[in-house]
Amino acid sequence: xxxIPAGERRAALIEAALRVISRNGIAQATTxxxxxxxxxxxxxxxxxxxxxxxxxxxxxxxxxxxxRHAVMPDDLVDGTLVEMLEAGIVRYFDHLRADPEHEQAxxxxxxxxxxxxxxxxxxxxxxxxxxELAEQSLVVAAERSGSEWTVPxxxxxxxxxxxxxxxxxxxxxxxxxxxxxxxxxxxAVALSRMAEPR
Amino acid sequence: xxxIPAGERRAALIEAALRVISRNGIAQATTxxxxxxxxxxxxxxxxxxxxxxxxxxxxxxxxxxxxRHAVMPDDLVDGTLVEMLEAGIVRYFDHLRADPEHEQAxxxxxxxxxxxxxxxxxxxxxxxxxxELAEQSLVVAAERSGSEWTVPxxxxxxxxxxxxxxxxxxxxxxxxxxxxxxxxxxxAVALSRMAEPR
DNA sequence: TTGCAACTGGGTCACCCGACCCAGTTGTCT
DNA sequence: AGACAACTGGGTCGGGTGACCCAGTTGCAA
Numbered sequence: 205x206x207x208i209p210a211g212e213r214r215a216a217l218i219e220a221a222l223r224v225i226s227r228n229g230i231a232q233a234t235t236x237x238x239x240x241x242x243x244x245x246x247x248x249x250x251x252x253x254x255x256x257x258x259x260x261x262x263x264x265x266x267x268x269x270x271x272r273h274a275v276m277p278d279d280l281v282d283g284t285l286v287e288m289l290e291a292g293i294v295r296y297f298d299h300l301r302a303d304p305e306h307e308q309a310x311x312x313x314x315x316x317x318x319x320x321x322x323x324x325x326x327x328x329x330x331x332x333x334x335x336e337l338a339e340q341s342l343v344v345a346a347e348r349s350g351s352e353w354t355v356p357x358x359x360x361x362x363x364x365x366x367x368x369x370x371x372x373x374x375x376x377x378x379x380x381x382x383x384x385x386x387x388x389x390x391x392a393v394a395l396s397r398m399a400e401p402r
Numbered sequence: 403x404x405x406i407p408a409g410e411r412r413a414a415l416i417e418a419a420l421r422v423i424s425r426n427g428i429a430q431a432t433t434x435x436x437x438x439x440x441x442x443x444x445x446x447x448x449x450x451x452x453x454x455x456x457x458x459x460x461x462x463x464x465x466x467x468x469x470r471h472a473v474m475p476d477d478l479v480d481g482t483l484v485e486m487l488e489a490g491i492v493r494y495f496d497h498l499r500a501d502p503e504h505e506q507a508x509x510x511x512x513x514x515x516x517x518x519x520x521x522x523x524x525x526x527x528x529x530x531x532x533x534e535l536a537e538q539s540l541v542v543a544a545e546r547s548g549s550e551w552t553v554p555x556x557x558x559x560x561x562x563x564x565x566x567x568x569x570x571x572x573x574x575x576x577x578x579x580x581x582x583x584x585x586x587x588x589x590a591v592a593l594s595r596m597a598e599p600r
Numbered sequence: 601t602t603g604c605a606a607c608t609g610g611g612t613c614a615c616c617c618g619a620c621c622c623a624g625t626t627g628t629c630t
Numbered sequence: 631a632g633a634c635a636a637c638t639g640g641g642t643c644g645g646g647t648g649a650c651c652c653a654g655t656t657g658c659a660a
Binding site: 311315319359367376384387390395 | 517
Binding site: 406 | 611
């Protein structure tokens with residue numbers, strides 16, 4: 205028997221749950237499937253959490269905190285704004301292709317949260333976080349390309365999140381790389397028109 | 403006892419299932435919930451369908467066939483391409499606002515189909531249908547505004563579907579009308595750049 | 601009007617689920 | 631070394647679910 209502090213055990217279960225959801229969907233993420241994935245017994249589950257709902261809630265909070273898959277243009281070579289934007293989106297796209305199941309899990313989690321009034325705010329928080337990250341990227345991109353946003357950055361960020369979401373959902377369905385690159389390009393063009401040279 | 407031909411009975415159950423899914427999500431669409439919604443007994447369900455899976459499959463096929471919520475620019479006043487595109491997207495957005503649960507149900511159905519290899523093709527078909535509808539709209543819009551697509555229309559249509567999807571998902575989460583109108587505008591601008599005056 | 605097939609009411613069944621429980625066992629602190 | 635709390639194995643329990651079944655009932659064709 206390995207002794208694990210309660211906190212770590214909760215974290216381990218949350219990670220296991222995320223793996224199960226990524227692999228098989230949230231509907232299959234039963235307490236039994238989760239503890240099997242984590243190599244624990246049911247008793248351990250209920251020792252660490254009061255209920256499955258509690259774990260799912262905490263899982264959502266965790267993924268929001270860890271959201272960082274960013275469309276971050278750091279370490280990207282400088283260029284025009286459109287170029288940087290497109291490069292950022294393509295970078296996110298690469299991330300999506302590398303781990304499609306994770307993004308699918310995020311999507312399911314959102315849909316799941318949307319279904320109950322108590323959890324709806326969590327979905328909002330998740331997207332607020334996405335917008336926040338997008339905003340940071342946009343600020344950096346404008347800065348580095350010598351541009352200036354002509355609309356509130358938050359608004360441009362919100363558009364970027366919508367476009368990114370659309371790219372994700374459609375690609376998950378048809379897995380058409382070329383089409384998604386076209387979407388990335390179109391999105392970058394549209395966003396760049398919300399800024400002008402400084 | 404009212405006698406109903408088997409075909410109609412199946413149709414009635416499918417409609418009931420769609421209502422249940424729209425209202426409570428696919429997870430709640432149990433055979434019992436569906437027959438209750440349709441005002442039938444469980445026996446009737448299994449008289450009409452071999453299994454719940456069979457009904458869900460048929461439901462997906464049905465919604466694909468009936469997809470028509472189009473971004474259709476019919477009966478829209480003519481104008482520039484951008485204007486017509488934006489008007490079309492806004493029109494879809496109005497439709498979304500009028501019946502958000504329906505679009506949420508569509509989203510869930512897609513996610514559901516994505517989760518099993520046998521059903522993945524159904525999700526593809528659903529999106530192929532969306533692209534087809536979008537394509538028709540784009541052709542009409544270009545025609546009426548005296549423009550010409552400089553990329554294959556199918557590609558532009560695929561981009562439109564992605565943007566529309568993103569608009570849907572983000573709006574369902576934050577219900578921010580203004581932000582979504584900004585998305586619609588940006589999307590229209592991006593698409594219009596794939597065409598030129600004829 | 602009769603007969604039959606379409607249909608349904610009201611069950612049963614096996615299975616899975618979340619929650620819970622208790623008698624141990626074993627690290628760890630003193 | 632002793633004791634205590636953290637932890638777990640191996641259950642139970644009630645409730646929900648999909649599938650199924652059979653004895654009726656009734657619309658309708660002849």
